[in-house]
Amino acid sequence: MHNRPLVAVIACRREVEGHPAHMVTDKYLTALRTYGLDPVVLPVWDDTNVEHSRQLLSHFDGLLLTGSYTNVEPGRYGADRAPENTRDDLHRDAAALSWVPVSLSLGLPLLCSCRGFQELNVAFGGSLYQAVENQPGKFDHREPKGDAEQQYAPSHELLIEPDGVLSRLYPERSARINSLHQQGINRLGDGLTVEGVAPDGLIEAVSVHDAKAFALGVQWHPEWRPTEHPLYDAIFKGFAKACSSYR
Numbered sequence: 001m002h003n004r005p006l007v008a009v010i011a012c013r014r015e016v017e018g019h020p021a022h023m024v025t026d027k028y029l030t031a032l033r034t035y036g037l038d039p040v041v042l043p044v045w046d047d048t049n050v051e052h053s054r055q056l057l058s059h060f061d062g063l064l065l066t067g068s069y070t071n072v073e074p075g076r077y078g079a080d081r082a083p084e085n086t087r088d089d090l091h092r093d094a095a096a097l098s099w100v101p102v103s104l105s106l107g108l109p110l111l112c113s114c115r116g117f118q119e120l121n122v123a124f125g126g127s128l129y130q131a132v133e134n135q136p137g138k139f140d141h142r143e144p145k146g147d148a149e150q151q152y153a154p155s156h157e158l159l160i161e162p163d164g165v166l167s168r169l170y171p172e173r174s175a176r177i178n179s180l181h182q183q184g185i186n187r188l189g190d191g192l193t194v195e196g197v198a199p200d201g202l203i204e205a206v207s208v209h210d211a212k213a214f215a216l217g218v219q220w221h222p223e224w225r226p227t228e229h230p231l232y233d234a235i236f237k238g239f240a241k242a243c244s245s246y247r
Helices: 026-034 050-057 090-106 115-123 165-169 230-246
Strands: 006-010 012-016 019-023 038-042 062-065 110-113 156-160 174-177 192-197 203-208 215-218
Touching (some): 006 026, 006 090, 012 090, 026 230, 050 090, 062 090, 115 203, 115 215, 165 230, 192 215
Parallel strands (some): 006 038
Antiparallel strands (some): 012 019, 156 192, 192 203, 203 215
């Protein structure tokens, strides 16, 4: 009998060797395995619907929405396209925005990172800055030039809100986190609670108010070497515990 929780991991639609492909970078899958979870990559199609989503997700014990180089299509939150916003994945948009409400209705533990964090906000009716670096008073949150070690190194402070989901996972009031994103939350979705902010006030972590189970979104990448970073480690331990309880 299979006893390890199964976690559905959303794929991105990319072209590989001239063909459409469904793919996930290894760091997300390895992080899940490190914490005793078995990842299953789920393909994405633009005709995803609620009925099929419910049937599909009923086989799993958790859902991970990953980061991506693509962005949520701005029409999804009623905005015109900014010139800086050039990378879409309409298939992933359809899947993610269907899977979020279905997973929450099932009480399925949900962890969202980077693009997944933004998808969570849009699913709750929120909107996004398409180029945070152009917003008055905001940092440039994009990754620095260099190799992966430089890009995923801690970049700025996270200020953790007291008495929230994140503060119960991690006892410190702040932590240093990586930063590899151009977009970010503008209008917070109704039903989401702010769990942490950057020093410039940009929202960096949210939870789902009154969720039946673990439901956390973060703007950074906790899947990067999580065992080496106490905050990242705490997030994955909390998610793994929730998936095990669900199973």
